[in-house]
Amino acid sequence: MPNVSSPLLPDWIAHWAATAPERVALLADGHEWTFAALDADVTLAVRRLASLGLKPGDRLATLLHNSAGAVVLTHAALRLGATLVPLNVRLTDGELAWMITDSPSRLLIAEPRTSGLAERAARAPRAPVVVSLSDALGVGEDDADVEGSANLSLMHDPEHVLAVIYTSGTTGRPKGAMLTVGNFWWSAIGSALNLGVRSDDRWLACLPLFHVGGLSIMVRCAIYGTAAVVHDGFDASAVNSSLDDERITLVSVVAVMLQRMIDDRAERPYPTSLRCVLLGGGPAPLPLLERCARLGVPVVTTYGMTETTSQVVTMLPEDTRHRPGAAGRPLYPNAIRIAEGTREADAGEPGEILVKGPVVMAGYSGDPQASARTLVDGWLRTGDVGFVDDHGYLHVLDRRDDLIITGGENVYPVEVETALLTHPSVAETGVVGVPDSRWGQRVVAVVRLVDESPVAPPNASELLRAHCRSLLAGYKTPSEIRIVSDALPRTAAGKLQRGILRERIAASVADGDV
């Protein structure tokens, strides 16, 4: 039983529907929901899901693009005492079949755009029953029409698993991170103490709600009693319009999104209502940060992952500009340390980033071995490499798996990518290590040039190598720079997938192309 220090938490939507029924809770699909309206929709969905056989403790898989319905289902699953399993709509049949067998879920909610994928997955053993989103929401039904009685849970145990989110899988087989009510609660409180909370805040989610970055915005706004603004996917111009016209105060993005946003609006400043652009999803390229500083974009860098319920290290809004390269400091009351082998790294010395605190997941669903490998003495082994500077700020270098060791020297891909991005002709780049008989690994960069680049492929590689050499030590300079015309492989959250890049390069060694 939760004790006094860890009390049961009243349902957030129900709390605000009673306290501030007329406040705006959600803007999505061109409509607006007050907390009272959202609460009513959640109640209807809970009744409908219960009538479809969903019970407390069950898992509810969803295969949904961003929409108001996806938000309603999120809160309905919690109120029913079920666990949400939000699946990536870009999954292949095979990946999906594996996840729904692994989870396992009683229902799988799909929408017209994802019903084909859902139906194919439903042929797997132990597959869930596929239900359409409109059916699950009870759209067009009267309260009285919904069969079955809802088992409303208006007090939530902080230990209850709110969601199982499969990690992006940049390496290895996807694992389902179990995130509790308490994880989301402490994440929201840590963020509130860092960024502040205002009753008229509006947080824009253009990240997928099936990722922790998007889902955590929904839960955070519900806890704060503030408005979530949900876009169906990322469109730079749509985001810019929203920031201009909808009094958005906070928005969460990854670097590639922010880049497109400021490209789209040229030099036009953002309205003063925008008080925080929360930038996560990997180390922030310095040229981008500098450009944002010049334009007065209030960027706040952050570091986090599914296993930490989104942000866990974030810059304080007021001091972002003075510490280029830093991701921030741990959100209260979490802690970080850097491990170099079995010892503690010194200040400034890179090592594996470890995280401890109430935002750290309960473990991986159904995989005690992976949980035990990842959670050691209460510390989450992130697999990321970074260092803490003299002032306690975390600097994230790379995924440990992405570290390149060439001739005994460590090369952090982000450092090389950052150097390449300072060249005006480079639109995006990914740097990986490829096996090399002499050096162990050698540094290879893949580059997409900007449209109408003054330098063309034949000369570009040599020119960019010389550019790198002027900025970096010789062993860090790519031995090879490949120019490509397609966008680089990224996750739905915009993270560069260096694993796929490595595979393509390995294949091209045979085929002669990336």
Next chain:
Amino acid sequence: MPNVSSPLLPDWIAHWAATAPERVALLADGHEWTFAALDADVTLAVRRLASLGLKPGDRLATLLHNSAGAVVLTHAALRLGATLVPLNVRLTDGELAWMITDSPSRLLIAEPRTSGLAERAARAPRAPVVVSLSDALGVGEDDADVEGSANLSLMHDPEHVLAVIYTSGTTGRPKGAMLTVGNFWWSAIGSALNLGVRSDDRWLACLPLFHVGGLSIMVRCAIYGTAAVVHDGFDASAVNSSLDDERITLVSVVAVMLQRMIDDRAERPYPTSLRCVLLGGGPAPLPLLERCARLGVPVVTTYGMTETTSQVVTMLPEDTRHRPGAAGRPLYPNAIRIAEGTREADAGEPGEILVKGPVVMAGYSGDPQASARTLVDGWLRTGDVGFVDDHGYLHVLDRRDDLIITGGENVYPVEVETALLTHPSVAETGVVGVPDSRWGQRVVAVVRLVDESPVAPPNASELLRAHCRSLLAGYKTPSEIRIVSDALPRTAAGKLQRGILRERIAASVADGDV
């Protein structure tokens, strides 16, 4: 051991000193402290207190008016792992002797203004050693000069008792409410979710720091990383100047203070920087609320007590004006209910107010019987009478002990006082029940008239009785109205002491005077 949902809490001052060292933490005694400066002073005080023999788990009594030193000691006691026992500077020798014997404390910190009282108290058995405030703070000493090594506790257990605060004792012998780190933490978070948090907030404390109302402001601001502004006592004109000139955003007051503040500044509006006047300390008189509404003063009513670590029921800032008479709704995640005997009262039906949640004290120090009587099945029996309306808003009527039963009818003193205060000649009033052979009790009002009142004592009583009769049922109308020229008896926090009023009236029945 605290679990994931109830983690250890890093020291707040140390956290903000590392994260935002240049932010203003405190304005007091005409000076300004950044978090870095406050942290340094706290560290020095911890070393000094340790060298004076104070150990983790010890109690540290203080007999201090509001000052920066009192704030530093508060944070130093916590960091040392000790428990603060802040004593009321208005105590009599006898009361003080009882409390320091009851607590019992190792040290008693006094200042020149309170040293006489402290020295007399130190003659009691098991009395603490009296230390001057400047000695305890290590003022004028170098770090190196302070003997002994400090036992710094930079991670706080939410179950640790941060303070023992003796309740005002409007009835019975004062009892020491044990308030934990977790109590203060959840109080701060519940308030933040209701009122919001902004990094440039400044909360003015003109309530005594030895009461929960003042102390909780200090802890709240430390948790938020925002500035506390401390006044040495309440002076209406000084508070108004502070609100005008020091960018105060929030201020906590009781009704009598607010009345004097708006009297002092006539009709001049407050600056827009002032976003919340938190009004507690008893039911708010309707005429005062109406006057504030006309003047645009952003009043937010609240209800709380020592045993709930200050506010536990508070109005949402945006809807105060629409619900006159309501104190508010429970701060997340606390709950209230109304008990009428052994059953639950209906909506609108008065009964005893019960409170449950993480802001409820751990119990009374050294008094398991009183704790067991007060904390029943996790519910705090407040001894206050109130009702919850159809919308879930608490309306506080009175202390249960103040309830007047006359001819079998319940009369709530506040209702009668509110009626009297609507008369322009009434400056302040207190209503009590006195024994009556025929009706059990009869209603007696004590009134102080405004200066230059057009009505004079001989006629005033009859005139005010007629005024009451026009607003109230006959059984509620005072059978007697006594006009007095002195201010009514109030606690240091400004609460009317009806017990003292009752005693004076009982004595006057013999002596023929109030």
